[in-house]
Amino acid sequence: xxxxxxxxxxxxxxxxxxxxxxxxxxxxxxxxxxxxxxxxxxxxxxxxxxxxxxxxxxxxxxxxxxxxxxxxxxxxxxxxxxxxxxxxxxxxxxxxxxxxxxxxxxxxxxxxxxxxxxxxxxxxxxxxxxxxxxxxxxxxxxxxxxxxxxxxxxxxxxxxxxxxxxxxxxxxxxxxxxxxxxxxxxxxxxxxxxxxxxxxxxxxxxxxxxxxxxxxxxxxxxxxxxxxxxxxxxxxxxxxxxxxxxxxxxxxxxxxxxxxxxxxxxxxxxxxxxxxxxxxxxxxxxxxxxxxxxxxxxxxxxxxxxxxxxxxxxxxxxxxxxxx
Amino acid sequence: xxxxxxxxxxxxxxxxxxxxxxxxxxxxxxxxxxxxxxxxxxxxxxxxxxxxxxxxxxxxxxxxxxxxxxxxxxxxxxxxxxxxxxxxxxxxxxxxxxxxxxxxxxxxxxxxxxxxxxxxxxxxxxxxxxxxxxxxxxxxxxxxxxxxxxxxxxxxxxxxxxxxxxxxxxxxxxxxxxxxxxxxxxxxxxxxxxxxxxxxxxxxxxxxxxxxxxxxxxxxxxxxxxxxxxxxxxxxxxxxxxxxxxxxxxxxxxxxxxxxxxxxxxxxxxxxxxxxxxxxxxxxxxxxxxxxxxxxxxxxxxxxxxxxxxxxxxxxxxxxxxxx
Numbered sequence: 001x002x003x004x005x006x007x008x009x010x011x012x013x014x015x016x017x018x019x020x021x022x023x024x025x026x027x028x029x030x031x032x033x034x035x036x037x038x039x040x041x042x043x044x045x046x047x048x049x050x051x052x053x054x055x056x057x058x059x060x061x062x063x064x065x066x067x068x069x070x071x072x073x074x075x076x077x078x079x080x081x082x083x084x085x086x087x088x089x090x091x092x093x094x095x096x097x098x099x100x101x102x103x104x105x106x107x108x109x110x111x112x113x114x115x116x117x118x119x120x121x122x123x124x125x126x127x128x129x130x131x132x133x134x135x136x137x138x139x140x141x142x143x144x145x146x147x148x149x150x151x152x153x154x155x156x157x158x159x160x161x162x163x164x165x166x167x168x169x170x171x172x173x174x175x176x177x178x179x180x181x182x183x184x185x186x187x188x189x190x191x192x193x194x195x196x197x198x199x200x201x202x203x204x205x206x207x208x209x210x211x212x213x214x215x216x217x218x219x220x221x222x223x224x225x226x227x228x229x230x231x232x233x234x235x236x237x238x239x240x241x242x243x244x245x246x247x248x249x250x251x252x253x254x255x256x257x258x259x260x261x262x263x264x265x266x267x268x269x270x271x272x273x274x275x276x277x278x279x280x281x282x283x284x285x286x287x288x289x290x291x292x293x294x295x296x297x298x299x300x301x302x303x304x305x306x307x308x309x310x311x312x313x314x315x316x317x318x319x320x321x322x323x324x
Numbered sequence: 325x326x327x328x329x330x331x332x333x334x335x336x337x338x339x340x341x342x343x344x345x346x347x348x349x350x351x352x353x354x355x356x357x358x359x360x361x362x363x364x365x366x367x368x369x370x371x372x373x374x375x376x377x378x379x380x381x382x383x384x385x386x387x388x389x390x391x392x393x394x395x396x397x398x399x400x401x402x403x404x405x406x407x408x409x410x411x412x413x414x415x416x417x418x419x420x421x422x423x424x425x426x427x428x429x430x431x432x433x434x435x436x437x438x439x440x441x442x443x444x445x446x447x448x449x450x451x452x453x454x455x456x457x458x459x460x461x462x463x464x465x466x467x468x469x470x471x472x473x474x475x476x477x478x479x480x481x482x483x484x485x486x487x488x489x490x491x492x493x494x495x496x497x498x499x500x501x502x503x504x505x506x507x508x509x510x511x512x513x514x515x516x517x518x519x520x521x522x523x524x525x526x527x528x529x530x531x532x533x534x535x536x537x538x539x540x541x542x543x544x545x546x547x548x549x550x551x552x553x554x555x556x557x558x559x560x561x562x563x564x565x566x567x568x569x570x571x572x573x574x575x576x577x578x579x580x581x582x583x584x585x586x587x588x589x590x591x592x593x594x595x596x597x598x599x600x601x602x603x604x605x606x607x608x609x610x611x612x613x614x615x616x617x618x619x620x621x622x623x624x625x626x627x628x629x630x631x632x633x634x635x636x637x638x639x640x641x642x643x644x645x646x647x648x
Contacts (some may be wrong), residue, residue: 157485160471
């Protein structure tokens with residue numbers, strides 16, 4: 001019995017990853033052994049909708065509860081995608097909640113893997129929010145983290161733990177620093193970057209949307225298609241090839257917020273693009289404008305991670321995948 | 325009543341800092357207000373010896389025990405020097421102990437300060453052990469941490485917390501990344517860098533000592549005199565001047581292990597220097613040789629932190645301060 005666990009499995013990325021893994025049917029397990037996916041466990045605070053497969057096991061509960069983790073993570077779990085997180089805006093508003101989910105729950109998961117001793121593959125998602133302060137135009141791989149949000153600080157601490165638990169041989173971790181994902185389907189969320197999907201999604205759905213940052217603000221973006229492909233690629237990479245640290249800054253697409261609206265105009269026309277209103281929001285600006293706009297991602301590219309070619313293509317993919 | 329707390333107050337640095345603070349008699353408190361030191365609380369697992377002053381309060385106990393911290397850290401504690409740590413070799417040998425003291429106790433202290441709400445000044449010591457992997461000859465201030473030891477990972481995570489708790493206004497933290505301290509008086513300890521004092525101290529005391537790394541290994545060193553001066557300087561700095569992040573890589577002295585023995589020969593003669601034996605130890609080498617040998621320390625120098633001029637002077641200061 002080979003089990004795969006996705007935390008945050010009811011989220012948009014979690015569900016999309018689940019579909020992809022079910023279609024794919026296999027993953028490389030501990031020791032580099034190919035494994036058929038017998039069961040895919042989705043853990044989240046709510047049950048995911050729109051998923052149906054006999055291999056699925058849905059578990060709802062608090063990921064920061066070690067007793068739940070002991071029950072969910074057993075010796076048959078060989079692969080873990082740890083996507084559950086309290087997003088940037090929410091972690092800034094509720095410090096304790098962010099620490100509990102982003103830091104403590106991550107550590108509990110790592111501890112549970114260590115306790116079991118079968119070194120599962122562990123994919124952890126981190127973020128551009130670990131960076132801040134004075135940054136060069138293009139970030140090299142060895143630039144210091146300097147979070148200007150609690151979310152970023154918690155993710156950066158998680159990165160350190162995943163690398164150290166891996167170095168100690170407690171599990172086989174890999175942390176992927178994800179660009180901002182755009183275009184996310186669904187509703188706005190509490191992430192400071194929520195607008196980076198909203199300014200495309202809402203206008204395409206005939207609704208107004210607010211761009212809360214300066215038009216020239218550079219964003220470092222990745223489409224859901226590439227995000228899922230890179231999550232699986234990150235899981236499949238050989239540990240020796242990856243080396244230490246286990247953190248990789250993924251490649252992405254640099255585009256200004258103005259450029260995003262221009263691409264929307266190109267793909268969907270003036271009437272749609274004109275639904276974007278520019279209304280600066282200081283709280284969001286102070287977080288988002290501390291994030292970097294471009295990475296060299298030298299190591300990630302050498303490891304075979306991929307990025308989108310143009311933002312217009314990203315919008316077209318969204319229309320194809322998520323608007324039916 | 326203004327109280328100053330030193331954790332790890334029975335350690336060699338803690339005691340020396342205590343003496344210096346008692347002699348100095350005052351510190352800058354929260355809000356930049358000058359404060360006479362009414363009480364100096366030394367917290368450690370054992371009581372410090374050789375200290376005597378009516379302002380001293382000695383408390384022994386487990387720093388990872390939140391109940392103890394609630395008792396020790398009260399609203400009158402305006403300055404905290406958090407020096408208590410499980411050193412590199414010990415944290416590598418006992419992972420759980422390192423996590424408990426280096427990470428959990430640090431967080432508990434930060435939480436206690438947050439709970440009190442009077443934003444005490446909080447000086448935290450970090451280490452060159454947060455760095456590792458492929459490093460440039462001279463490390464710039466914005467180079468990524470890449471710990472190759474659990475001690476380094478725990479310190480790096482602590483740095484992130486100190487900066488974020490400070491950014492949130494929960495306290496007024498400052499993290500000083502200390503070079504390896506040499507020459508420490510006393511006995512060898514479980515730090516991988518223990519030899520960096522032992523190869524001077526033991527020969528001066530007529531005993532043999534082992535240099536467990538290659539002669540060409542560069543060390544990044546600081547004498548106890550400069551360490552204490554920099555700890556106090558770090559406390560006194562204005563928060564606005566310091567800015568974010570709150571972590572500063574201190575200046576230091578670059579010297580190879582061979583150069584250390586040469587300086588010993590210069591100061592104390594052949595008979596003493598010949599007591600050093602070269603015996604590579606793989607466990608120590610793998611940790612120590614992952615550490616950087618030189619830092620630009622641009623920010624630290626601009627902030628007024630200082631370093632030793634020559635290792636021969638460091639040895640002379642040791643003879644004067646600790647062998648008198």
